[in-house]
Amino acid sequence: MTESPSAxxxxxxxxxxxxxxxxxxxxxxxxxxxxxxxxxxxFFHTEIDDAFAGRGLASELVGRALADVRASGKRIVPVCPYVAKYLKKHGEFADITDPVTPDVLQWLDGERR
Known part of the structure; x- marks a missing residue:
């Protein structure tokens, strides 16, 4: 059964x-x-199931997630390539975005083990 695109x-x-x-x-x-x-x-990984591809869901997901980060008073670190790409197109989050540094990558590697 195909999902309704209007959902x-x-x-x-x-x-x-x-x-x-x-x-x-x-x-x-x-x-x-x-x-x-x-x-x-x-943020280190974003995925959309193939059954839902092509609907702009990744953009909606990341946009709403980043808005939640702002509302919670946190800052964004875009290790995930999709999140980094989204941020380049949406400058409204520049004031709460931190760069990806070797220190962050090393820390993340330890967290994901």
Whole structure:
């Protein structure tokens, strides 16, 4: 059964799994994963299920996740290439974006083990 393209996607933060998920008709269509490092939210992976590709869901997911980061008073570190690309097109998050540094990458590698 094909999902309705008119279905309004919902984005939710799932703290226990350290990710944001985008749901279409109650079904998880994708996610963007993060780890918190003090006041930084380090995004390292974004994916959309093939069944939901081509609908702009990744952009909606990341945009709403970054808006949540702003609302929570944290800063963004875009290790994930998709999040980095999104930020280049959406300058409204520049004031809360920190660079990806070797220190952050080393820390993230340790967190993901």
């Amino acid at each position: 309004v996607p919902a984005v939710q933060r799932v703290d226990e799994r350290q990710r944001y998920e985008i749901l279409v008709d109650g079904r998880r269509a994708g996610l963007t994963a993060y780890r918190d490092r003090g006041e930084q939210r380090v």
